[in-house]
Amino acid sequence: MKTIIEPFKIKTVEPIYFTTESERETKLKDAGNNLFGLKGKDVIIDLLTDSGTSAMSAQQWAGILNGDESYAGSESFYRFEAIIKKIMGFKHVIPTHQGRAAEKILFSIVGGPDTIIPNNTHFDTTRANIEFSGAKAVDLLNKDGKNPSLIADFKGNMDTELLEAFLKENHEKVPLVMLTITNNSGGGQPVSMQNIKEVRAICKKYNKPMFLDACRFAENAYFIKIREKGFENKSILEICQEMFSYADGMTMSAKKDALVNIGGFLALNDDTLAMESRNVLVVTEGFPTYGGLAGRDLEAIAIGLEEILDEAYLQYRIRTISYLGEKLTEAGVPILLPTGGHAVYIDAASFCKHIPAEEFPGQAIACALYLKGGIRSCEIGSVMFGKKDENGKHIAPDLELVRLAFPRRVYTQSHIDYVAEVILEVFEEKEKLKGYKITQEPPFLRHFTASFEEIA
Known part of the structure; x- marks a missing residue:
């Protein structure tokens, strides 16, 4: 058959709490505009990472x-x-x-x-x-x-x-x-x-x-x-x-x-x-x-x-990622192609051409996705890997990305359709997005605990 279905049945469910956009504005501000600082219950679709977030059999x-x-x-x-x-x-x-x-x-x-x-x-x-x-x-x-x-x-x-x-x-x-x-x-x-x-x-x-x-x-x-x-x-x-x-x-x-x-x-x-x-x-x-x-x-x-060696599971897993990638590509959203194994990566530099690397375009997109639809994603660009030279000038990594990493055996097709809808709405209003600056950061792995402020 053409339709690839999940090679498992759902036996246990976990409720999702639906926040409002005004609630999310407050929660993101309280978290220092860092999505790692949000409480899990305040996230509708959590694509921050695929690490440790799988559903066990x-x-x-x-x-x-x-x-x-x-x-x-x-x-x-x-x-x-x-x-x-x-x-x-x-x-x-x-x-x-x-x-x-x-x-x-x-x-x-x-x-x-x-x-x-x-x-x-x-x-x-x-x-x-x-x-x-x-x-x-x-x-x-x-x-x-x-x-x-x-x-x-x-x-x-x-x-x-x-x-x-x-x-x-x-x-x-x-x-x-x-x-x-x-x-x-x-x-x-x-x-x-x-x-x-x-x-x-x-x-x-x-x-x-x-x-x-x-x-x-x-x-x-x-x-x-x-x-x-x-x-x-x-x-x-x-x-x-x-x-x-x-x-x-x-x-x-x-x-x-x-x-x-x-x-x-x-x-x-x-x-x-x-x-x-x-x-x-x-x-x-x-x-x-x-x-x-x-x-x-x-x-x-x-x-x-x-x-994990089950080929039917791996086929479903890879197809899940490509399904979202196809929906975004058809709508003109720039993503890293072809889609990979565990996540869809938005090309933040192309998505927000008006925001320079030193103002963290990926962070701007990640915050916008949460505000618009309660989706938590992860910036993988200048926040995570950017450095400064001896003169204090920003050195950007090769890629400015926003990662949407899917937990294994957790979300269904309707969840993915919702994610696509939110991304498309943010993309339509991309020119309104503003850059961010870091107001506090640790010496290592700053993306976990840094605080950010939107640039006026």
């Missing part, structure tokens, strides 16, 4: 009751470890309370002053943990990925020519190379198997380990299956196993493609690095067989990692 909830809460040697850990080894194949599996904890452990060991970590595009917590260690985070995104309107199959790829030149010049400062799949900051765009293999070959040439930031590994595998020649007849599991076979290690937030609300892990092959990582884990997270998680959390992750 009946099997996962049942598994929670079977969670083994032994402090050491929990049976739930061994089930968790076994499924990760089956899919990813790494020798050592180290659980953490979420993905950024895995990053913190890894970069506290391999990072530090005078070290550089290249990636296709680092996401916010990865970059923050690298920079917090004193290291430098460098993005080597391919040229296609920097052009929002260009249609290309794998815009998340790393530029291998740039990587080769970079390692040739800086190899003594590079402890490892990362590749983020899918490329979140680059619009949720996938990375091809060919690119993964090429990056691996360059890393091997310079004797550098390659790590995957694999939060959305299954979505990436599905794109490889439908877009890359030679993979159309392979299962999602087979594609995942090949992807991970080229890597020496990985970090993951299980709050994405493991379909759970908390958890993450670090997985790797190097015995010495694993020992050092577990030493840090014990001090900061917990014993190596629970790592900051309850046994029931480990059980839910193990089940979720198997459920």
Whole structure:
């Protein structure tokens, strides 16, 4: 059939509280015009992130009751470890309370002053943990990925020519190379198997380990299956196993493609690095067989990692995103094309051409979407990644985006139609939008807690 339906039935529902526009004006002002500061109950459609916001399955909830809460040697850990080894194949599996904890452990060991970590595009917590260690985070995104309107199959790829030149010049400062799949900051765009293999070959040439930031590994595998020649007849599991076979290690937030609300892990092959990582884990997270998680959390992750490999689910998931993208594109709304795996990204620079990067066009759009229809989204542009040079001049990132990230198994088609309607109304009045300035910000991850003021 032409209609792709949700491959699940709804068993439990959560009510939505419908605020008025005047109520939302007050609540946004009280939050310092930062959508992270809003209470969840004051949001009608929450697309701030797909991290930890999924609906768990009946099997996962049942598994929670079977969670083994032994402090050491929990049976739930061994089930968790076994499924990760089956899919990813790494020798050592180290659980953490979420993905950024895995990053913190890894970069506290391999990072530090005078070290550089290249990636296709680092996401916010990865970059923050690298920079917090004193290291430098460098993005080597391919040229296609920097052009929002260009249609290309794998815009998340790393530029291998740039990587080769970079390692040739800086190899003594590079402890490892990362590749983020899918490329979140680059619009949720996938990375091809060919690119993964090429990056691996360059890393091997310079004797550098390659790590995957694999939060959305299954979505990436599905794109490889439908877009890359030679993979159309392979299962999602087979594609995942090949992807991970080229890597020496990985970090993951299980709050994405493991379909759970908390958890993450670090997985790797190097015995010495694993020992050092577990030493840090014990001090900061917990014993190596629970790592900051309850046994029931480990059980839910193990089940979720198997459920995410279901091709029918992945087809529905990717189609959900492209459905919204098509409705917006038909109406002339500029978005990053083609749509990626977990979110639709509005091209804020094209949407609000009258607002310069230093006045945060993405933040203006995000605030407007909340005021108009109670939709919470996330700016991924100059607020999240912008910097200043030594003269105080604003340095904008390659892309100014607003991300509409969809929780897994949460919203239906009517919710998505509502989102499209709100965006179109804001787009029709885009010339009325004004820029913003920051009135308060922290030294790291400022987008979480900064305060903003509309520029008169």
